[in-house]
Amino acid sequence: METLAQEPxxxxxLYSQGWTVKEAAEYLKVxxxxxxxxxxxxxxxxRLLRKVALLPYKTLxxxxxx
Numbered sequence: 001m002e003t004l005a006q007e008p009x010x011x012x013x014l015y016s017q018g019w020t021v022k023e024a025a026e027y028l029k030v031x032x033x034x035x036x037x038x039x040x041x042x043x044x045x046x047r048l049l050r051k052v053a054l055l056p057y058k059t060l061x062x063x064x065x066x
Contacts, residue, residue, distance in 0.1 A: 009049050011039045018058035027055065 007013060014024055021039070025032040028051050037043040039052070 009039065009052055011036070014039060014052065014055075015060055017055060018060040019055055020060070020062075024052060024055060028052070 011021060014021065019027075021036050022032055025035045028035070028048070030048065034043065034045075035048065035052075038045045038048050
């Protein structure tokens with residue numbers, strides 16, 4: 001039987017879905033630092049990772065330099 005490997009949820013994965021850590025934290029109503037630590041693997045939170053995985057795809061908008 002063939003199994004598919006799931007891409008780990010990380011900051012890079014979040015960017016690929018069109019979200020910054022700050023935007024995702026605000027959308028999910030969690031602390032930005034907590035989300036960042038969970039995404040980097042420094043904290044465990046399966047519940048938060050499930051919520052992040054369900055974020056809708058959008059186009060990433062980064063700040064424009066002056």
